[in-house]
Amino acid sequence: MNERHGYKMKLKNHRGFILLLLLLIIPLVAESNYLYSTLVIIGLYAIIVQGLGILMGYAGQVSFGHAAFFGLGGYTAAILTTRFHWPTLLALFASAILPGIIAGLIGRQTLKLRELYLALATLSFGILVHIFFNEGGELTGGPSGMSGIPNLSIGSFEFDSDQKFYMLVWLVLLMLLIGIYNLVHSRTGRALCSIRESEYAAENAGIDCARLKLQAFVFSALLAGLAGGLYAFYVTFISPSPFSFHTSVQFVLMAVIGGLGTFWGPVIGAVVVVALNELLREIVPLLIPGAGGEYQIIIYGVILVGLMIFQPKGLSGIGQYFRIPLKKQLKTDVKIRG
């Protein structure tokens, strides 16, 4: 069983790498800062959703508070570099670690909750952190936010262009994908899957569910924080508004659209959600002259609902069109609860 499982993942990987290669080649063909920055945003979201994917898809725990970790990472990087003049690279590490620590502290309590209650707990944590950003006074710059964040630099090499940043973000994402690939094929990965299927059964099989869930939670917060730090260095301005509840929902949406418990799901989810938004901004005004964002949001919603109807297990499932028998596919996408 294990062997076959591993073999299948490899096959899937090949297709994934074609997609990834395509994403890496496009920018080199059409040299465009707009494209780079769209891909930077996609990459950042994909990093967050990767972590969320482990938490939701493998460990079976839902979180509506990941925008908070994203924001905590961003603010950590912003505060350490502008107020305390830390080197940017060090601040970037801190921006991943601090949300991780906070996740560890709150996770110990909240992860005892299940399903709806856990969702509510993470949701209220997200709102709490958002209030903190707004009320932080001198420290966070309050509702006006903070500007003047320096560019990220390693030694004398400065990530000052969209192209350089794009390469950095996707390199991080690539390393992360390799790491996650190994993780989900390890003992821990299988243990996580078993928690998702049944916590009681997993517990009986000798798996320390509480610890594993906490680890998954901390891991996903680390990644969200890292993406937040990168975001702060990319835009060089930060304010509370991108880290609201709405963003948390967006992340969950990406994870679900991409496909929970699948390897490529998070990347696909991030690509689809961001690219669709950008495309609609281009296309909708051509179809309906003078249409504002309202129309885009409606069409966007209709498309997403359509996707969920025809592809309820997420878009990564469409890979089966590439001559993967339906039966096998179903086995990999082991039943997802809810």
Next chain:
Amino acid sequence: MKKITMRLKSKLWLALLLVLSLLISACSPTKEADVKSAGGNEPYKIGAVLDISGNSSSLGVPERDTLLMMVEKLNANGGVKGHPIDLTIMDNKSDETESVLAVKTLIEKGALAILGASSSGTSMAMIKTVQSEKVPMISLAAASSIVEPTSERQWVYKTAQSDIVMINKIISYLKKNNLNKIAFLYMNNSYGDNGKKAISAAVKDSGIDIVAEEKFDANDKDMTPQLTKVKASGAQAAIVWAIPPSASILTKNFKDIGLSIPLIHSHGVGNQKFIELAQGAADGVILPIGKLSVAQQISDNDSQKKVLESYIADYSKKYNAEPNSFGGYAWDAFNLLVNALEKAGPDRVAIRDELEKTQGFVGISGVFNMTPQDHNGLKEDSAVLVQVDQGKWKLIE
């Protein structure tokens, strides 16, 4: 059944490919659009990023309407020296990340300059891009941090008055009436926050003390607790930095608890909605405001009078509604840019230089005098103090 799903899947896969290819085509450099030109001349491309939907849509919509009206009028009259203006407006949905992406698209499409964004946050998010790509940008938002420090904002200008202009207006009123102890109440968002920062800096050496400082949330339904503290503090005047509906609720509460000290609001309440929502409690409220709302009352000698009246006439004719100060910011930004374009031609560096040299430009928000140190160019004379009198604005100076 299986077949059907497979067929559906194949269609979806095709759709994804289509999406990808569209993305590529959307991103590749676009061909010169065949805009019918006034004199057969090549059009000048400019871009605008506005908060048309989302939280700040009440700002973005009149701005968009004004820009569309201005472009139409200008192109009908032969454009800029025979070159029509090709304006692309993008909606950032009041979202900072979308603002960044929108401004990059516009620059990629060859926009000579960027107008917008509508609010402070969305404008701030665009600054790094315009600075590094060297594209002039004229923001329509108020926060002074958008254009300061100018050493790091060479390419960024703005048309809305900074808070300090309005606050100085209020302070001179306080001094004239010997009101030395004031209470400051503000809305807990970036608007109120900027007001607080500006007033704390402005009162420092003026002999005026802030004896009470209270804040409230934009969605609060009752500000009686805050006002009770103001009452106890012995303040001689209350200054409020907020926008409706919370500003209106506060005004009602103010009357209800029987406070009789002067109530001074900010320019954020400078629309009819404030008076309507306050249900009669607004009478007697004093506030600094741009001249647009009292265009009929200002003296005929005022250099802005003619500009204001023509904007009001044009706007009401086209949209059957009164224009507001947000539309005015867009009017100013557009005309400042056209003014610079006329002198500079289609060259980003030259446009920036011309913007910085703007002197004595008569606009809706005031008379603009830009310098390398001042990328807003508006002084106290751009605002007037008005009092609400039987539901109408009345000029009091």
